[in-house]
Amino acid sequence: MKTEELSFEEAMENLEAIVEKLEEGEVPLEKAIKYYQDGMQLSKVCSDKLSNVEKQMTQIINEQGEYKQFSVQEEE
Structure with a gap:
């Protein structure tokens, strides 16, 4: 499976597994480099997916079914 086809959760789980392996410190250099690249x-897949969700969250659908920009404004 390509990394782009992973869900955010799957990509995060795989990333966490790589971090754990690297933190163990008993990884040969060549393997460590491969883990780092993976x-x-x-990390890029997760970042891209979060950016995409962020863009989606900036729009809401109004009562007429039209997209409107959504912004959170703090009350004074």
């Missing part, structure tokens, strides 16, 4: 790809 981790960076997973």
Whole structure:
């Protein structure tokens, strides 16, 4: 499965597993480099998915079914 096809949760689980392996410290250098590269790809997948959700959350559908910009304004 390609990293782009992973859900956010799957990508995070895989990323956490890589971090745990690297934190153990008993990883040969070549394997550590591969883990690092895989981790960076997973990190990008997570970041892209979060950015996409953030963009979706900035719009709401009004009563007429039209998209409107959504903003949270603090009351004074």
